[in-house]
Amino acid sequence: MAEIKWPSAANRGLIGKSISRIDGPWKSSGRAKYTYDQGPAGMLYAKLVTSPYAHAKVTAIDTSRAERLPGVRAIHIFTAVGKEVNWEGHEVVGVAADTEELAEDAARLIRVEYDPQPYLVADTDAQHAGPGRFREMSPRKTGDPEQALQQADVTSEGTYGQPVITHCCHEAHGSVAEWKGDELYVWISTQNVSGLSNEYASALNIPATNVHVDCQVMGGGFGSKFAADSWGVAAAAMARKAGRPVKLMLDREVELLSAGCRPSLHAKIRVGAKRDGTLIAWDSESWGTAGMSGGGVPQLPYIIQVPNSGHRHTSIFTNIGPARAWRAPNHPQMCFLTMAALDDLAAKLNMDSLDFFLKNVGLTGERAGVYKQQMLMAADMIGWKQKWHSRGDKTPGHIKRGLGLSFHTWAGGGHMGYCRTTIHPDGSVEVATGSQDLGTGTRTVIGIVAAETLGLPLDAVRVEIGNNKYPPDGASGGSTTVGGVSSSTRTSATTALNELFAKAAPSLGTTADKLEAVGGQIRVIGDPSKSIPWKKACAKLGTTPIVAMGQRNFSLISSGVGGVQMAEVAVDIDTGIVRMEKMVAVQDCGLIIDMKTAMSQVYGACIMGTCYALYEEKIMDQQTGTCLNPNMEFYKLSGLDDIGDITVHMMTEDSYQDRGVIGLGEPPVISPGAAISNAVANAIGVRVPELPITPDRVLAALGKGGLV
Amino acid sequence: MxxxxxxxxxxxxxxxxxxxxxxxxxxxxxxxxxxxxxxxxxxxxxxxxxxxxxxxxxxxxxxxxxxxxxxxxxxxxxxxxxxxxxxxxxxxxxxxxxxxxxxxxxxxxxxxxxxxxxxxxxxxxxxxxxxxxxxxxxxxxxxxxxxLAPEGKLHPVSQAFVDNDAQQCGFCTPGFVMAVKAFLDKHPHPTYDEVRASLGGNLCRCGTYMGIRKAALEAAAKMAGKGGRL
Structure with missing residues (x-):
């Protein structure tokens, strides 16, 4: 009888190896059909009319001209007369027509009148936000930070911040909805295949049983695609009205205006240490905006528990746009503020930043040993000791180089979910779960776990995900998917295998508990000569397949990881242009199922992190309340040549792998902003206090000090 | 016509x-x-x-x-x-x-x-x-x-994207594959630096550039039947 636990390192045939994602050929041949690519017969195209104002009351809507346009089939009112819109891009009316071009024409013919209202789009503190525009959170305090700051030998003070950024998923938010009678079929780009039925059901007044959701592949979510959203419901409503399928994908402008902001976070921070670098004091006053909602409460300092620390936070309510979870919510912001402030203190102490962080690593608590080991490894990988110099690269020329480091944690864990393994009498195997693959490799991980469990090659297992007809799985958020699906798959496949063992045991003259499945054989443990091929064993099932369910299993997973990243940058002090030349990332994520896609998560996170460190910002115009860069020319992402070399090391010692599976999506995206900012400060001798570190900010910082 | x-x-x-x-x-x-x-x-x-x-x-x-x-x-x-x-x-x-x-x-x-x-x-x-x-x-x-290839077959560039995990969500991938293909048609023996400089017209949000660089060089090597210069 196979036990429900992970195989030991020596017995892993697939788990932990570097395996190409099983849906890779489907994607790289262009044949994968995303939501955006669906085109059921008779499909209409929908477009939106959105608010040009940051804040306004809708006073009139006239759709008559659009309705008279031949080929216009349905209109949907998102924001009725009398209701308010709260950001530029807020959806007001939708229209569905025979072609995409016609839908655009129809949208232009819809007249909406607004009564503009006062707005706030400045990413500012409470004092400047004005009454009714902020909420102070309960202060936190440990020890006596004021006294400790006075007793400190060296103190440092600074104001740091990072603006609102967006998700900018390549596949816009949206869906295609089709009715067959009173059954709703939707293709939707989502992180939450199994969790959308109720939202549709209640909005459309149908039973959840009638909602059929499909998402085989999706073009990025990063935390912004958990809901059907108003536009998802609208697509279904218009499809019902028109009696034809409707595709409603946000255009790029609305995608950037409405479909997700990461909250900003700014803080005035004071820190103090003893002469030997021992941290004793922290005090911070932070503020940030998550749009009109309060948003999360950041906890400062990040990771490091300074003995005397105080923190106060104020949420600012703005009309910048609605916040959504963005890969590792709050962590990149908290990490940047903390690591930047501490790195500035290290510089004032005239200490090597690595020595300073190593000196204080004990303040991180239970993971101190992990961070220390990772810092030393990362330092070795980047050549820290050889390349380190104190603040300001004194070598001649206008290109200045610097090093910076940061470290981070994330919980991971595993979401609740179910998996069903079916072993057919002909030997074929299907594993099915209503999960989704965001590009992280979920489909591949499920296949690897099932194949490993059943002793079969990967291509002998058919993996079915991305549809809510399969056993439900949780939403993919918080790096909880791999823990959820790997443990539910392992559990269901093991349970199914044990049933097969029971059928096969008599012919091997033994009992089920003495059998194992290895290399396509069912064999007697310790006596490999007594075996039967997989197919022959399955043939004993007669006509009835084995079907076994499994669910998330805490004995197979864990939570809490550590990671350290170091960056080397080159800054042109004439132009202010920063280049990320090299990054190293050392990361722990428990038992790794697929080394190849795990490494890709870390590479990708370093690159995405470089984007928010150097390029990304939702730029708002105070005079009009509108966003100046809702497009991809001016909402900047890095190109292929903007990224230097990245080296990734995954911790695979037994002490890490024995913990079981832990999620990896978020942790490595937390540190890049801090590591790069610290490297820039090291290069040019002065802190650029805001992210992204754009040329103008570099030059402005140099104007205040540093090398120039 | x-x-x-x-x-x-x-x-x-x-x-x-x-x-x-x-x-x-x-x-x-x-x-x-x-x-x-x-x-x-x-x-x-x-x-x-x-x-x-x-x-x-x-x-x-x-x-x-x-x-x-x-x-x-x-x-x-x-x-x-x-x-x-x-x-x-x-x-x-x-x-x-x-x-x-x-x-x-x-x-x-x-x-x-x-x-x-x-x-x-x-x-x-x-x-x-x-x-x-x-x-x-x-x-x-x-x-x-x-x-690029009949259904069920992979062009060497698409294959190199699979082998080097040069894709995550995959939404930018077909565009990137075509950009790499067009680039290699003109520059069958690219250096690493040429690959970096020449594929700047495509953007990826998931961050697959490390894999794409390797994929372009590997595809070049396979298509030319000899090694791309790294």
Missing amino acids: ADQDDLHHSTGSGEPGDDNSASDRESSKGFSRRQFIKGTGLAVSASVFVPDGLLKAAMPEETPGVSGPGEVPVRLRINGREHQLRLEPRVTLLDALRNRLDMTGAKKVCDRATCGACTVIMDGHPVYSCTVLAIDAQGKSIETIEG
């Missing part, structure tokens, strides 16, 4: 001299795709490296005549096959491929010549198909990702 001149002189469905085209009417409302396309070249060349051919393809040297505003016959040669369509002149090559021909490999992402997700190869040049009008693609040889 009608060439462009034939097309522009033969499609007037309205009165002679009627230049009240749909795109011009659009412009009075503040946005004209045709005007936009004319203006895009500057923004692109200022912000990212774009091969010459791309700009030339996106910005025809001669100002086209007037077609439409209604549907006009359009013939496109895609992956060696002729397709006869009736399209409004404002329809982009990307929308023609995706909405009329169900060739959905090319993706709509930025829809204004920035991200490269819609890259196809036109007369040997990689172009942003979101910013090429379908009527202007007539008489050209258009390669899309669907034509």
Whole structure:
């Protein structure tokens, strides 16, 4: 009888190896059909009319001209007369027509009148936000930070911040909805295949049983695609009205205006240490905006528990746009503020930043040993000791180089979910779960776990995900998917295998508990000569397949990881242009199922992190309340040549792998902003206090000090 | 095969001299795709490296005549096959491929010549198909990702993307594959630095550039039957 636990390192045939994602050929041949690519017969195209104002009351809507346009089939009112819109891009009316071009024409013919209202789009503190525009959170305090700051030998003070950024998923938010009678079929780009039925059901007044959701592949979510959203419901409503399928994908402008902001976070921070670098004091006053909602409460300092620390936070309510979870919510912001402030203190102490962080690593608590080991490894990988110099690269020329480091944690864990393994009498195997693959490799991980469990090659297992007809799985958020699906798959496949063992045991003259499945054989443990091929064993099932369910299993997973990243940058002090030349990332994520896609998560996170460190910002115009860069020319992402070399090391010692599976999506995206900012400060001798570190900010910082 | 001149002189469905085209009417409302396309070249060349051919393809040297505003016959040669369509002149090559021909490999992402997700190869040049009008693609040889290999087979570039995990969500991947293919057609033995410098016209959000660099070199080596220089 196979036990429900992970195989030991020596017995892993697939788990932990570097395996190409099983849906890779489907994607790289262009044949994968995303939501955006669906085109059921008779499909209409929908477009939106959105608010040009940051804040306004809708006073009139006239759709008559659009309705008279031949080929216009349905209109949907998102924001009725009398209701308010709260950001530029807020959806007001939708229209569905025979072609995409016609839908655009129809949208232009819809007249909406607004009564503009006062707005706030400045990413500012409470004092400047004005009454009714902020909420102070309960202060936190440990020890006596004021006294400790006075007793400190060296103190440092600074104001740091990072603006609102967006998700900018390549596949816009949206869906295609089709009715067959009173059954709703939707293709939707989502992180939450199994969790959308109720939202549709209640909005459309149908039973959840009638909602059929499909998402085989999706073009990025990063935390912004958990809901059907108003536009998802609208697509279904218009499809019902028109009696034809409707595709409603946000255009790029609305995608950037409405479909997700990461909250900003700014803080005035004071820190103090003893002469030997021992941290004793922290005090911070932070503020940030998550749009009109309060948003999360950041906890400062990040990771490091300074003995005397105080923190106060104020949420600012703005009309910048609605916040959504963005890969590792709050962590990149908290990490940047903390690591930047501490790195500035290290510089004032005239200490090597690595020595300073190593000196204080004990303040991180239970993971101190992990961070220390990772810092030393990362330092070795980047050549820290050889390349380190104190603040300001004194070598001649206008290109200045610097090093910076940061470290981070994330919980991971595993979401609740179910998996069903079916072993057919002909030997074929299907594993099915209503999960989704965001590009992280979920489909591949499920296949690897099932194949490993059943002793079969990967291509002998058919993996079915991305549809809510399969056993439900949780939403993919918080790096909880791999823990959820790997443990539910392992559990269901093991349970199914044990049933097969029971059928096969008599012919091997033994009992089920003495059998194992290895290399396509069912064999007697310790006596490999007594075996039967997989197919022959399955043939004993007669006509009835084995079907076994499994669910998330805490004995197979864990939570809490550590990671350290170091960056080397080159800054042109004439132009202010920063280049990320090299990054190293050392990361722990428990038992790794697929080394190849795990490494890709870390590479990708370093690159995405470089984007928010150097390029990304939702730029708002105070005079009009509108966003100046809702497009991809001016909402900047890095190109292929903007990224230097990245080296990734995954911790695979037994002490890490024995913990079981832990999620990896978020942790490595937390540190890049801090590591790069610290490297820039090291290069040019002065802190650029805001992210992204754009040329103008570099030059402005140099104007205040540093090398120039 | 009608060439462009034939097309522009033969499609007037309205009165002679009627230049009240749909795109011009659009412009009075503040946005004209045709005007936009004319203006895009500057923004692109200022912000990212774009091969010459791309700009030339996106910005025809001669100002086209007037077609439409209604549907006009359009013939496109895609992956060696002729397709006869009736399209409004404002329809982009990307929308023609995706909405009329169900060739959905090319993706709509930025829809204004920035991200490269819609890259196809036109007369040997990689172009942003979101910013090429379908009527202007007539008489050209258009390669899309669907034509790279028969279903069930992989082109060496696609294979290299799989082997090097040069894709995550995969939404930018077909565009990148076509950009790499067009690049390798012209530069079969690229150096690492050439790969880096030449693939700046496509954007990935998941961060797969490390894999794409390796994939381009590996595909070059496989296609040339010898090693790319690293």
